[in-house]
Amino acid sequence: MALGLFGYAEIKIIAIIIETANIGLLLGLLYLYIKSYRQIKIGFTVGLILFASFLLLKSIFTVGILIVESDAIIGRPIYMGGIIEFIALAILLKITWDY
16 A cells, blocks of 8 residues: 555655664663663663664664665565564553653
């Protein structure tokens, strides 16, 4: 449906914006996890730091590929994956911030 409404350039820009928002959320999570680890040095926090770090790398690489690869066909998996990841990260950030 999105491919019918928007051209490939618009979908690519939307995907870059979503991944950039994901990077912002992941940086917020890493900040909280590192702050927590400095107070209470437990393995769970190290796992959270690694989890957020790998997702951050994924988002950075995705933005890089989207920017560099000018004639790549951007389909629904990248577009929808970014939206789902954004929602999940926003929920995780909210829960982590509160506790």
